[in-house]
Amino acid sequence: MTHALARGRRGSVGVVFRAPERSWRSLSACSGASAAADRARGCEPEFDRITRVSSAGDLAALGGPHVDYLEPVVRRYVCR
Structure with a gap:
C-alpha cells in the first residue's frame, strides 16, 4: 500500500503516504535545505x-501540537 487514510477523534482526516526508505542523513539534509530555501x-x-x-x-517527547491519529499511524508503520 502506498498510502492510507486516517481519521481523528474530532473529525480530522489525514492522508499518509509511504515513501521509499532513505537514510536519516539524507532526509535531514533535504529537509534542512528545503527550510533554508x-x-x-x-x-x-x-x-x-x-x-x-x-x-x-x-x-511523548515531541513538543507542540500534533494530530490525534499520529500515534496509531506510528504504531502501524514503525512498530512492526
Whole structure:
C-alpha cells in the first residue's frame, strides 16, 4: 500500500503516504535545505524541523501540537 487514510477523534482526516526508505542523513539534509530555501524566499517553512521516532512512546517527547491519529499511524508503520 502506498498510502492510507486516517481519521481523528474530532473529525480530522489525514492522508499518509509511504515513501521509499532513505537514510536519516539524507532526509535531514533535504529537509534542512528545503527550510533554508523557504526562508531565503521570505517564507516561513511549513516543516521547519524533523525528527526520528522509533516507537509510539517517542511521541511523548515531541513538543507542540500534533494530530490525534499520529500515534496509531506510528504504531502501524514503525512498530512492526
